[in-house]
Amino acid sequence: MAGSRALLNRWKWHLRNTDRILRRQSAFKLWFILLFAVGMEVGLFLLFMDAFRYLKTMGPMGAMVIGRLFSLFFLAMGMMLVFSGVVTSYATLFRSREIPFLLTGPFRIRQIVLYKFVESTLMSSWAFGFIVIPFLWAYALHESLSWRFALWAMLFSVPFLVLCSGIGTLVTVLAVRCFPSGRIWRKALVAGIIAGVILMFWSGAREVSQVTGTERLDLSRLVPGLRLASNSLLPNWWVSEGMVMMERGVPRRALMLGLLTYSWALLLGMLVVDAGAGCFYQGWLRVSEGPRSIGRSPLLALWLEKALACISPGIRAMVMKDLRTFLRDPMQWSQALIFFGLLALYFSNLRMFRYHVRSDEWRIVITFLNVFSVSAVMCSLGSRFIYPQLSLEGQGFWILGLSPLTKRQLIITKFTVAAAGMVVTAAALGLLSTRMLDVDGYTRFIVVMLSMTIALGVCGLSTGLGAVFIDLEQQNPSAIVSGFGGTLNLVLNLIFMLLAIFPMAVFVRRAADGGTEPQVFTVATFAALGWLLLLLLLTVLVPLLLGARSLARRDY
Amino acid sequence: MIELKNLCKYYGDIRAVDNISLQVPRGELFCFLGPNGAGKTTTIKIMTGLVKADSGSAWVAGYDIARDALSAKQRMGYIPDMPYLYDRLTCAEFMQFCGDLYNVPAERLDRERTRLLELFSLQEQSAALVRDLSHGMRQRLIYAATLLHEPEVLFIDEPLIGLDPYTIRLIKDLLRARARGGMTIFLTTHILALAEDIADRIAIVNNGQIIAIGSLQELKAQHPGINTLEDIFLHLTGHPANGGECR
Numbered sequence: 001m002a003g004s005r006a007l008l009n010r011w012k013w014h015l016r017n018t019d020r021i022l023r024r025q026s027a028f029k030l031w032f033i034l035l036f037a038v039g040m041e042v043g044l045f046l047l048f049m050d051a052f053r054y055l056k057t058m059g060p061m062g063a064m065v066i067g068r069l070f071s072l073f074f075l076a077m078g079m080m081l082v083f084s085g086v087v088t089s090y091a092t093l094f095r096s097r098e099i100p101f102l103l104t105g106p107f108r109i110r111q112i113v114l115y116k117f118v119e120s121t122l123m124s125s126w127a128f129g130f131i132v133i134p135f136l137w138a139y140a141l142h143e144s145l146s147w148r149f150a151l152w153a154m155l156f157s158v159p160f161l162v163l164c165s166g167i168g169t170l171v172t173v174l175a176v177r178c179f180p181s182g183r184i185w186r187k188a189l190v191a192g193i194i195a196g197v198i199l200m201f202w203s204g205a206r207e208v209s210q211v212t213g214t215e216r217l218d219l220s221r222l223v224p225g226l227r228l229a230s231n232s233l234l235p236n237w238w239v240s241e242g243m244v245m246m247e248r249g250v251p252r253r254a255l256m257l258g259l260l261t262y263s264w265a266l267l268l269g270m271l272v273v274d275a276g277a278g279c280f281y282q283g284w285l286r287v288s289e290g291p292r293s294i295g296r297s298p299l300l301a302l303w304l305e306k307a308l309a310c311i312s313p314g315i316r317a318m319v320m321k322d323l324r325t326f327l328r329d330p331m332q333w334s335q336a337l338i339f340f341g342l343l344a345l346y347f348s349n350l351r352m353f354r355y356h357v358r359s360d361e362w363r364i365v366i367t368f369l370n371v372f373s374v375s376a377v378m379c380s381l382g383s384r385f386i387y388p389q390l391s392l393e394g395q396g397f398w399i400l401g402l403s404p405l406t407k408r409q410l411i412i413t414k415f416t417v418a419a420a421g422m423v424v425t426a427a428a429l430g431l432l433s434t435r436m437l438d439v440d441g442y443t444r445f446i447v448v449m450l451s452m453t454i455a456l457g458v459c460g461l462s463t464g465l466g467a468v469f470i471d472l473e474q475q476n477p478s479a480i481v482s483g484f485g486g487t488l489n490l491v492l493n494l495i496f497m498l499l500a501i502f503p504m505a506v507f508v509r510r511a512a513d514g515g516t517e518p519q520v521f522t523v524a525t526f527a528a529l530g531w532l533l534l535l536l537l538l539t540v541l542v543p544l545l546l547g548a549r550s551l552a553r554r555d556y
Numbered sequence: 557m558i559e560l561k562n563l564c565k566y567y568g569d570i571r572a573v574d575n576i577s578l579q580v581p582r583g584e585l586f587c588f589l590g591p592n593g594a595g596k597t598t599t600i601k602i603m604t605g606l607v608k609a610d611s612g613s614a615w616v617a618g619y620d621i622a623r624d625a626l627s628a629k630q631r632m633g634y635i636p637d638m639p640y641l642y643d644r645l646t647c648a649e650f651m652q653f654c655g656d657l658y659n660v661p662a663e664r665l666d667r668e669r670t671r672l673l674e675l676f677s678l679q680e681q682s683a684a685l686v687r688d689l690s691h692g693m694r695q696r697l698i699y700a701a702t703l704l705h706e707p708e709v710l711f712i713d714e715p716l717i718g719l720d721p722y723t724i725r726l727i728k729d730l731l732r733a734r735a736r737g738g739m740t741i742f743l744t745t746h747i748l749a750l751a752e753d754i755a756d757r758i759a760i761v762n763n764g765q766i767i768a769i770g771s772l773q774e775l776k777a778q779h780p781g782i783n784t785l786e787d788i789f790l791h792l793t794g795h796p797a798n799g800g801e802c803r
Contacts (some may be wrong), residue, residue, distance in 0.1 A: 006656035010642060013649045017685060021644065070777045101640040105657050106630040285608050289567070 003107045007115050010017045026555070029484045036491055041134050048138035056142075062527065066142075072229035073135055074236035078164050080126055085168020087335075088124035092116045093169070093280065094176055094287045103284075113173075121165035128161060132172040145247050149216040156239045156258060159265035159429045163235055166268030173275050176283035196346065226431065235261060301327065314405045316414045322389070332385050340425055343370075346400030347429060350436040363437045368505040370433040371447055372425055375454045375501065381494040385463035386418045387489045390551075391471045407551040409543055411467055419459040426455035441506055446528070450504050451531045457496050457539035464543020465489040496539050504528055557582045557740035558603065563612035565764075572610070573762035579652055579743060580757075582708075585735040587755035589745040589792050595764040596744040598636075600711050602695040603742070604634045604666040607644065617708045632706055638660040643687035647678055650686055650797035651701050659704035665704070672700040675727070679739065686725045691718040703734075710734070710742040716750060728754050762793045 022030065055062035093099070093116045102112050134151070140149045144167070180186050231237060242257035301323055308316045326332050347370065350356065391413075393400060400410060416538050430451035434444040469485025480486055507528050509523060558580040580586045588730040590596045601607040603614045605625045617631035637653050643648060648669065655665035673679045676696040681689060689697065693754045695718050702710070715731075716724050721780045732754055735741050745751060752772055759769040768775055768788070774789055782788050 002659035003657055006653050008643065009649075010653050011654060011655075013645045013646075014642070017644045017649075097640045098642075100606050100636070103606055103631075104629060104634045106626060108626060109659075289607065298692075419720070543619065 003105070003111055003116075005112075025484075033484070033487055036487065037525045041130065044134035045138050046132065046136050049142065052138060052142040059107070061387075063266060066315055068230055070139065071237050071240035074160065074240050075229040075234065077128060077132065078160070078234075078236045080162065081164035081170045082171075083278055084127075085165040086172050087122065087168075089117070089165070089172040090121040091167040092120045092123065092174070093172065093276075098290075099284060103281075108144075108277075109281050110273050110277040113280050114269075114273050116430075117165070117169050117272050119277070120169055121162060124165055124168065125161040128157070132149050132157065149243065149247050152243045152254070155530060156242050156261060159258075159261040160235060160239045163268050164260065166265065166272050169272045170268065170275055173272065173279050173283060176277035176287060185488040219448040222347040234263060249453075314403060315409060315413050318405065318410065319417055322414070322417045334380055336421075336425075337385070338383070340429065342372075343374060343377065343429055344432060347433040347436055350433070356436060363439055364443060364505070364509050366444060367437055368440055368445055368501060368508070369435060371430065371454075371505075372449055372497075372501055374433075375458075375497045376452060378422060378426060378455055378458045379490065379497055382422075382458035382493055383486060383490040384417075384461040384481055386459055387466040387486055388420075388477045389414060390463070390466045391469075391474060393479045394472050394475055398530075408548040409549065411463060411548045414466075415459055415463040415544060418463060419456055422455040422459055423452050426451040442511075446504060446508055449499060449529070449532060454497055454500050456536060457500070458493055460536075460540030461492055461543050462489055462495065462541075462547075464547035465492070467547025468552070470554070492539075496535060500532065502534055505530060557584075557618075558586075558742060559615040559616050559618060560599075560603070560630070561615075563599070563602060563614060564610050565595075565602060565607060566610055571595075571764045573602065575612070575740055576741045576764070578759060578763075578766065578769065580740055582740055582744050583735055584737045584756045585731060585741045585754055586743070587751040587758045587762060588742065589746075589748065589751055589758060589789060590744075590761035594602075594761045594793075596761060597713055598764075600634075600742065601760070604632070604711055605629065631701040631707060632709040632711065633677055633705070635698055635702050635712045635715065637709070637717055639694070639696065640692055641686045642684045646683050646685055646687060647673065647689070647697055648682045650697065651704060652702040660705050668704055672703060675730075676700045676723070683787050692720055692723065695719055696723055699730075707739065712741065714745055715743050716745070716747060734757075748785045748789060758785070760789055760792055 042330050055066050058065070095114070096116070099112070099116075102115075106167045136150065136153050139145075182190060188212065211417060222379075228234070229236060238257045238261045242261065244250075245254035245257065304323060305316070305320055308319060350366075355363065358366075427448050430448040431444070439447075465485055465488065467482060469483070469488075471480055471485075471507075473481075474480050507524060511524075558578075559564050560576050561580050563573050563576045564571070574597075588596050588599065598607055601606070602609045602699065603616055603621060605621050605628070608622065616628040619628035619631075621626075638640050643651070645653060650705060651669045652665065655669065660668070670679075671681055676699060678693065678696055678700060681693060686694065686697065712731075715727060719727065728750070731741055731743075754771070757769065758764050758775060760775075761767065768778065770778065771791070772785060775785065777793065779788050782791055
């Protein structure tokens with residue numbers, strides 16, 4: 001009991017002191033973040049409203065989609081929350097520096113697990129609020145629902161968050177404890193999971209492509225998860241149906257669904273604590289003791305070291321260090337692999353949905369939506385991993401500071417290493433998507449150029465701003481990313497992405513409509529490429545110059 | 557108060573702790589010396605429950621750390637070489653937090669908190685956030701917080717890292733006084749002068765094994781002709797600095 005009281009007090013003091021720390025920050029920074037948050041909420045609201053209006057123009061099919069969209073939204077949120085729960089609970093339960101402190105204190109293991117589960121749930125689900133508020137706001141306005149809808153939404157969302165985070169945490173605790181330690185078994189398990197995901201995706205896509213006739217065909221094609229979202233055995237349906245029933249004045253059914261959600265949330269909470277009491281300590285020991293020797297260098301690193309024999313040893317050393325660090329940090333490569341892998345899987349199955357036989361107009365829309373997805377993932381990875389890389393040199397920065405490398409060489413090397421991986425991936429995904437959609441060579445060229453430009457821009461902005469807002473004292477990447485510089489970087493990346501994609505999409509679509517004269521078309525193509533070049537200068541050259549200047553001015 | 561029986565810990569082929577057995581009675585200040593990678597920190601981590609032994613047992617304050625960890629932890633304190641502190645708490649709040657963890661009665665907690673903050677010259681920083689403290693101040697704070705619940709057994713890993721001469725003196729005097737008052741203190745260090753200065757008994761560990769144990773006088777008696785602890789240490793561990801490039 002004493003331990004629990006102390007931990008609750010810690011949260012209370014922590015919150016109070018956060019207010020104190022915020023007061024120390026510059027007013028500009030706080031207003032900037034606040035305005036950005038409000039702007040994002042309003043922007044999302046407008047986007048959702050527009051989507052609802054668009055669906056309404058589709059007649060009965062649109063109305064049917066809107067009816068099911070609510071449950072689809074919670075399905076998508078739930079899947080993201082579970083994934084987020086897995087990542088966050090691994091960080092809070094197994095990698096946090098607080099755990100050794102707690103383990104040497106007079107706590108029961110289940111107390112530590114519960115405390116960290118709550119923390120992980122809060123951390124993994126704060127973004128849920130950001131997205132769910134504008135969606136529900138737009139939905140309520142569109143459907144002319146009363147203010148009470150907000151209350152029902154809150155009451156149903158809380159257990160839903162706990163439930164999803166509970167699944168994620170449970171998976172993490174059990175996986176860390178039971179993951180095979182032998183190298184062969186480990187590789188076999190990973191290969192099995194990947195094969196399973198591919199098979200599941202393929203069979204699902206095949207099923208969709210085999211549906212014939214009827215309205216459901218079009219609905220399934222339009223939104224592949226719609227049937228799954230309406231499955232009454234899933235919590236996303238309980239929550240969405242419960243809220244709607246409450247609003248429609250069917251409280252008994254809503255209460256039943258609410259109690260069902262709460263009871264599952266409590267059950268998941270209990271399972272997490274019980275599984276944690278049995279498995280967490282052993283799992284933590286496994287992670288913290290880890291292998292003392294990482295074995296031989298990865299083959300890719302050995303090959304690259306030979307390939308880079310011609311460049312200056314200082315730069316080569318820097319490249320190899322960054323590459324080895326990346327390969328030895330599963331957090332980095334696994335996230336990149338998962339996001340890009342899922343996109344590649346989706347693109348390679350586009351023909352299953354028969355998108356390639358649709359009209360030019362639709363294919364171009366889908367092509368640019370795909371570019372948008374790839375770019376959004378690049379923005380996210382750029383902000384999460386490229387932006388903090390200079391700050392994470394941390395206390396070891398003096399080694400680079402004293403080395404014969406100039407600050408300009410240093411920043412260009414960081415940019416080149418990041419860009420090399422990102423540009424190749426973006427171009428490959430662009431080629432795959434356009435090939436599967438069977439678009440013309442011109443659109444393919446524009447899409448690949450666009451994807452590569454965005455990859456370079458994201459790397460330039462993230463590396464440059466990472467140097468301008470370098471924080472060598474901070475060891476926690478999340479804190480670096482969520483600071484002022486990190487937020488600004490994410491915002492600028494998103495703005496850059498929209499500025500690059502939107503005009504190109506409009507231009508290519510108009511060209512496909514035949515609405516442009518041949519001469520105008522050539523001029524417009526060059527203008528479009530010029531626009532990309534200008535954006536490239538602004539997002540690569542300027543930030544890198546500013547970053548190099550900032551590094552040169554610093555004391556180490 | 558501390559009892560290790562045939563303690564072993566392996567990392568693959570490396571024997572980090574190799575069949576260590578020892579007893580440290582109540583009120584003794586015991587110093588664990590050894591070169592880098594000798595197994596000092598692993599041993600201390602086994603005793604605090606942060607690492608699990610592959611075989612053997614560790615008893616702290618009468619409790620087996622593997623079987624009754626909670627009872628043992630209620631009676632011990634641990635100061636690691638790089639301690640974790642909550643950056644967003646003030647010094648006073650962190651002290652209160654640590655006191656609450658060990659269920660220190662409110663009145664005693666208030667009294668001891670004020671006394672220890674004064675003792676470690678932190679009274680002016682009482683309302684300062686931990687994140688704003690210098691390295692030395694953070695070290696002093698962790699000492700103050702760990703002593704708050706008056707542990708029966710205190711483990712310290714490298715006790716003098718980052719401390720100024722004034723604080724070093726303060727810590728040495730404090731540890732001696734606490735040991736005289738009945739606290740069992742187990743510390744690891746590289747600073748041989750510290751061991752010479754304050755330890756009741758010293759163990760020298762190399763490659764996971766205890767290669768010598770006893771008071772300073774006993775160690776000297778075991779190695780006639782060698783006058784200082786430094787020479788005994790270098791002689792026993794066969795370190796290349798015992799001659800080597802300096803010659």
